[in-house]
Amino acid sequence: MTAADVYAILPLIVLGGASVVVLLGIAVHRSHSLTLILTLTGLVAAFLLLPLVSIEAPRQVTPLLVIDSYSIFFSGLIIAASFIITVLSYSYLSQQRGHREEFYLFLLLATLGSVVLVASTHFASFFLGLEVLSVSLYTLIAYSRKEYGIEAGVKYLILAGLSSAFLLFGMALVYSELGTMKLAQIPTSLSNPSSGVSQVFVLGGLALIVVGIGFKLALVPFHLWTPDVYQGAPAPVTAFVATISKGAMFALLLRYFTVVNIHNYPSLYLAFVVIAIASMFIGNLLGLLQTKLKRLLAYSSISHLGYLLVAFLASGPLAAVAVAFYLVTYFVTTLGAFGLITIMSNSDRDAEDPEDYRGLFWRKPWIAGSFTAMLLSLAGVPLTAGFVGKFYLVTAGIGSALWLLVIVLVVTSGIGLYYYLRVVVAMFASLPKGSTIAPAMRISPHFTGALAVTILVLLLFWLGIYPTPILRLIESMVTGFS
């Protein structure tokens, strides 16, 4: 490694260093606000370093990581989302008893794992980044150690371990055929006719890797953990699982399967089509049956990842832009929705029952209004970010003539609209006479949480009304990454 290499990975070093500082800070002086400040400083420093680092881009740092504009864009997205989640966690943990400071350490380390994932160009960094992210999440999900939290943590631990085993097996099969774990060398080894490569093993290996990725993205045959984990984890952690963990994995998926051209493998392509259609249908249909809000958002996220696969399967330069822009809108909206759940939760439980939301508008109009905006954006109603994102997905799909997928996308979006609107209607319904307000309903949001949510609502409308600047940014950074 040269000095320039070290310079290129400075954001990662800062994130790792910040976690050590936070760890030592907790050991010396246990203070909730001090830990928050240290964490936020680390995240801001890492974020501010990204534009400086981009001067050096694209740069291959050892065979493992590449610092190009693609990875810098997604690193920035991840770090910004992590910043919001940290602020929300402060608002959430202020009401909790027990040790709260270690929470931030795991947030930082999970962020580090995600940043490694989006810059990964080698199976080793893929696996290590994934494991750093997963192991941090085991702890975060079970952090509150309430009844459902432990259950969710154990479920995630076992299933994530299993999916990692699938992933490793797939990597081993690909390696045994191609003799390389470097992403850049895979296409050349594949197309080399004299090497006697068995396509069967490569295809089997890639399929097993897709299983491992599909678990993290909660795509349909691998989605069974999602509702339970979403329900059991503390609301800010659920936001992390729904946004950063999935976003980093999707960025990696797009990079890997653009280099290993997915259109060369009809069976794998077909598998992705089936997964996308199943995710869109099952996410939206099972969402109709849910009453708990966090479970509903779990099914919503399953369907959103299905929508994203439509753009992933489309080819051409628009596809990557559509994926990146949709991820931005999905991040803003999902963070906003879980942020609102966070500021409405109290020390006993997270606000997710239907009663918690009934008639919310008449007591907390701002919270109800923001929530309505988030839900409408998830449904993809015009003037919100979700609409523009979905518009780009459909455009990318039509551009590649993926008619079946586009039709399924439109139809299932229509189904999904129903359950989002059900929550909106409940919020505007009047309270039945003589009903008492549940304890979780006495909301006194911490100003940090309220601030974070306000920023997200403003971003939501900005992206929905005037998305041009962010689209320009994405077009200049995301295209032509391989």
Added chain:
Amino acid sequence: MSALIFFFTFALIAVGAAVGMLFSRNAIYAALLLIVNFASVAFLYLSLGAPFIALAQVTVYAGAIMVLFLFVIMLLGAERLPPSQELPWQRPLGIVLAFLLLIEAVYGIVFRVNSAATLSLPVVEFATPAEIGSALFSTYLLPFEITSVLLLVAVVGAIVLTRAEGGARRRALVSQITQAVATEVPEHKAETPEEEKELV
């Protein structure tokens, strides 16, 4: 030829031990069979000319990790596994999928024999401790560091998740009891066992 016999002997032992581990209903037997599996895989590494990896496999996996496994199983008294609760379609589906994977593997290997892929034998000094060390601290310095972060996460996570609930309350209770015992010895003698039980 002798290399082939060596390979098949240990490969069969490894596969047999792994299958036995999966079917054993006793956790101790399963752990011991896993040790057999690790050890026979170590012999395969040895036959591939990687003595350092073979020995690391024996000391780290078959040694340290499995001792910890056995220790935890015995500590929890979880030798007998409960009868498995499986879904009705789980076993047939598993068998079909495993069979498909087996067919694929056999097909791949047969296909492989026809193509003239020559296996290049590793050089004599392959994977010596010095070589592994220099690789870890040059080309693979970055994953080495990320691995250390991974271990840090695992250690701190385990501590956070197993920390004692309400440590302050327990300490207060302990001091209360010791005070009570010191002042009113005869009255409290009968009560202390229950209170002590509470502490545990």
